[in-house]
Amino acid sequence: MGLFSRKSKENRNEAIHIVSTKNTAKKVLGKPLTKAAPQRSNSEGLKHRTNLQILRCSCCGSLVNFPKGTPKFKCGVCQVTTVLATDRNSFKEEAPNFDCSVRKLLKEVKKAYATLKIANTKDRKEIDEIFEPVSLYLRKGFGNANLLEKTFRLCQLNDAIDYSELDKFYKIVIELPTSKPLYYILKETNELLKRSSGTITQFYWLFIILRNPILRGNLNGKLSRKYKNKKLRIIAYDVIKRCIGYLSNFLTNTHHKIFVHYLDSLPIEIFSEYVELINLYITFQLTKITYCEKKANFVRNEHHSSRKSLELRDDDFWTSDKSTFLEILPKQRNVALSSVELKFKHYQYEEDWHIKCAAKLLKMFYTSNVKRKGNNTNLQTFCFYNTMFDYIDYKQDFDIWRGLGKTKSATQLLQLLQQPKNRFSLCNYPFLLSLGLKMCIIEYEVKRIMEYEAEHAFLTSLDKKKVVDVYFRIRVRRERITNDSLKCIRQHQGDLLKSLRVEFINEPGIDAGGLKKEWFLLLTKSLFNPMNGLFKYLEDSRLSWFAIQPICEEESDIESQKELYYLFGVVLALALFNSTILDLKFPKALYKKLCKEPLNFEDYRELYPETAKNLEKMLSYPGKDFEDLFCLSFTTTYQDATLGIFGSQSQTDKVTVELCKGGKGINVTQENKQRFVDLWVDFYLTKSISNSFDHFQTGFNRVCGKCYSISLFDSDELEKLVCGDEGKENYDFKILRSITKYGGGFNDQSKIVEWFWKIVESWSNQLQRKLLLFVTGSDRIPATGISTLPFKVTRLGTKDKEDLPLSHTCFNELCLWEYTTEEKLKNKLLCAITESEGFGFR
Incomplete structure (x- = not known):
């Protein structure tokens, strides 16, 4: 330095x-x-x-x-x-008796318009002079942070900004016939931001400044012509970068809790707009990096320069009449620039303080958003995604996050550090990364783990001079799939992280992916069989949940059920490890518990909607006769799972338990009814299933415990990763057709292919899902959409046959004969997708 x-x-x-x-x-x-x-x-x-x-x-x-x-x-x-002097700070002394409000602004503007009407001029300089009093008025108001807060904060709510009044204020200024007043607003706020007292103790004025719509338009290029001058845009950029910088570093000081509380109380619309603005700012910074690399590439090509990069000034991006940064270069250069691949290396953004500050600030917004889930006032996770990060070198970023650095072989995984280094990595801000990118990261890590396990097995076989399989092989019988699977997992506890290969006994199929899908499908169906008593299907929500009272006649049965819960956890984790979608019907609460996210009443409502309604009615009842009307104590009663097995009301046992110590003797009153509901929810979502869930989680962690990238996913993303997407609106077979590949002489205009797509698009969603199950081994589409699903249609022969269509689920391939009529093709397809089972050679 x-x-x-x-x-x-x-x-x-x-x-x-x-x-x-x-x-x-x-x-x-x-x-x-x-x-x-x-x-x-x-x-x-x-x-x-x-x-x-x-x-x-x-x-x-x-x-x-x-x-x-x-x-x-x-x-x-x-x-x-x-x-640093105590008598100076970023807040200037408040101007005495100065009114910076919409009412006063309108008064000044009306005077200026009256003068303009008399002057009857369209000359730009004359208009600027006429509106000079308005500019001077705005300079006084926006050069003072205390005055800004005093004007636009609501008196009745100490921590709220009057966004309605603030938006009106900015709208009036923007609609003026001259850009000078807005320029002076930006100039004064920029001068204010340039001086700091070292410790920022107020942040409301920063949010007031960020609300200026010109800041957003300046980043996305959507500005009216009068505001597209270079001078104004440079200052606007300086303003937003300093506001974001102050707010991101404000999080480290003693006023942190006040800041968090303010984000929690923001209206969701305003909250969303701030998130979009900060993400737009990040996109702009990445665009700067792209521009710099493309410009450097041009210099190297044109002048044979050895320079790897060029120095870039912020004002290189702003021109008077062009909003696209590439227009700065001569037109003939754009050809050279377009050939450069868009890829961000870690060193390009690691030390970029703009991106680091924006990521830190968005992390606080995301944390606040998680808290909002309980009130249904939160944004979906994808609202925080920045798709520009899809072009980063995610392997390098992940390695730096894990503290791996460069590894030359899989053996070096043993020496990898268990804790990440103190370097900037986007994996520390996973909410910014799209689901598709996170899936690439987990696939990369899983591949490395499997490579290491295979290499370790090979070296062990050489050392001990005995055969050690490089795969985790499972051999099962269809009719005994649960017992056989559990036996294989017991016997190969050390092989769970190896690449999975499945073999069905007495079936000649070779696993290239299809048998694996079939095994997962059949095993999950078997585990959910009511005879096992592991899970209970709830009619109200049409979801499954852990059985509160598992069926255990003997001690051996208890151990058996523990093993089955463990098996289910292993199977779920193996599906993640092997990129296989499962057909599960669990509430979000399961994935929240796996991600260690707090549960709330909304999670209970999803699982028990009718009971949740009744509890809400009880909470909202204001009458003094509450105790006489409801007659409740801190207890709950549930039905034994045997009802689901035997279906006999006479054999049903009802069990009553206390929600807290001495709950039978505690009446529910107006004062403690909220505590009663909290304990009720906690019992059904946590306490009553704690033993079952612990064994399930042990199995899950046995496989995924060493997969650190799983922590990048939140509960919503994890659910999509496990179960795919089953929304009816996402089964768009027109999109699937656009990405389908053909073989054996077929193309998109072939007669059989035209018939096939016509038939499929006319089917119901249920039949379409059966077709996907027949071809791909799963009736779900990938979490990233149907456009990412590999699909192929191949011709089996040039002659008509009576044989049914075939499928290769390993490769998502459908094989069709050259049927003579559309009706025959339809009947053969229907028979194939509804009656098929098993694997074989042909």
């Missing part, structure tokens, strides 16, 4: 110390430090270091060092001046 000093424009006697991160010539108090300068002795060097003070910039977060006693310093990264 270099230490610079210069005199302030405001006070020539005060020095501003500037910290620069570049290895440029160094100056102190105007005197250059030459290379021939004599070195200090150890004592002098120690004295020099003790005279330095280190602080973190309140905008970009960079560490800066400067001499003790310095009244202010300027960060060389973000150019923000931090004032």
Whole structure:
């Protein structure tokens, strides 16, 4: 780091110390430090270091060092001046008796319009002069942070901003016939942001500034013509980057809780718009990186330069009449630029303070969004995705997150660190990464783990001079699939992380993916058989949940059920490990528990909708006769799972348990009814199934415990990863047709192919799902959509036959004969998809 000093424009006697991160010539108090300068002795060097003070910039977060006693310093990264003197701060003294409100603004604007009407001019300079009083008025208002908060914060709510009034204010300014007033707003706020007191204690004024619609339009290029001048756009960019910088570093100070509370209380529409704005800012920063690389590529091609990158200034992006940054270069250069592959390396964004600050700020928004789930006022996870990150080198980013660095072989996985390094990685901000990218990351990690297990097995076989299989092989009989599967898993506990291969006894199929899908499908169906008593199907919600009272006649039965829950956990994890979609009907509560997310009343409502309605009615009842009317105590009664097995009411046992210690003697009253509901929900979602869920989770963690990328998924994403997408609107076979490949002489215009798609598109959703099950081994579509589902249609022969169509589920391939009529093709397809079972060679 270099230490610079210069005199302030405001006070020539005060020095501003500037910290620069570049290895440029160094100056102190105007005197250059030459290379021939004599070195200090150890004592002098120690004295020099003790005279330095280190602080973190309140905008970009960079560490800066400067001499003790310095009244202010300027960060060389973000150019923000931090004032350390106690009598100065980023808030100027409030202007006395100054009214910066919509009412006062309208008054000033009406005067200007009246003058304009009299002048009857369209000359730009004259219009600017007429609206000069409005500009001066706005300069006074927006040069004062305290005044901004006083004007636009609601009096009755201390922590709320009057967004309705604020939006009206900005709309009036933007619709003026001149851009000067808005320019002065941006200029004054930028000057305000350039000076910091070192510790920002208020943040409302920053949100008020960020609400300016010009900031969003400046990033996406959607600006009216009068605002597309370079000078205005540069200042607008400076304003948004400093606002985001301050807010992101505000999270580390003592007012953190106030900030979090404010985000929790934001209306969802405003909350969403701030998230979109910050994500747009990130997109812009990545666009800058792309532009710089493309420009460097052009220089290398044109001038045979060896330079890897070019220095880029922010104002290189803004032109007076063009919003697209590539237009800055001459038109003939765009051809060279378009040939460059869009790929972001980790070093390109690792030290970019803009991206780091925006990611930190969005993390706090995401944390607040998770809290909002209980009130149904939250955004969906995909609202935080930034699809520009789909183009990062995710393998390198993941390795840095895990502290892996570069590994030359799978054997080196043993030496990998268990804790991530303190380097910036987007895997620390998984909410920014799309589901498709996360799936690529988990596939990458699983592949590395499987490679290591295979290599380890090979080396073990050489060392011990015996055969060690490099695969995890499961041999089962269809009629005994549960017992055979459990036996294989028991005998091969050390092989669970190997690549899975399935063999059905007495069937000649070879597993290239299809047998594996079939095994998962049949095994999950078997585990959900009511005779096992593991899960209960709830008619109200049409979902399955862990049985509260499992059937256990003997001690051996208890151990058997524990093993079955363990088996189910292993199977679920193996499906994730082997990229297989399962047909499960569980509530979101299961995936929340796996992701260690808190459960709430909405999760209970999804599972028990009718009971949830009754509990809500009880909570909303205000009468004084509450106890006499409901007559409740802190107990609950449930039915034994034997009802689902034998179906006989006489054999049904009802079990009553206390929700808390001494619950039978505690009546539910107006004062404790909320606690009663909380305990009720906790019992049915957690306590009553704790033993069963623990064994299930043990099995799940036995496989996924070493797969760190699973932590990148939240509960919604994990559910899609496990179960795929089954929404009717997503079974769009027109999209599937557009990505289908053909073989054996078929093409999209072949007569048989035309008939096939006509038939399939006329079918019900149920038949369409059976077709997918027949061809792919699953009736679900991938979490990333039907457009990512590999699908192939192949011709078996050139002559008509009576044989049924065939499928290769390993390759998602449907094989059709050259049937002579459309009706015959339809009948053969229907028979194939509804009557088929088993595998064989042909």
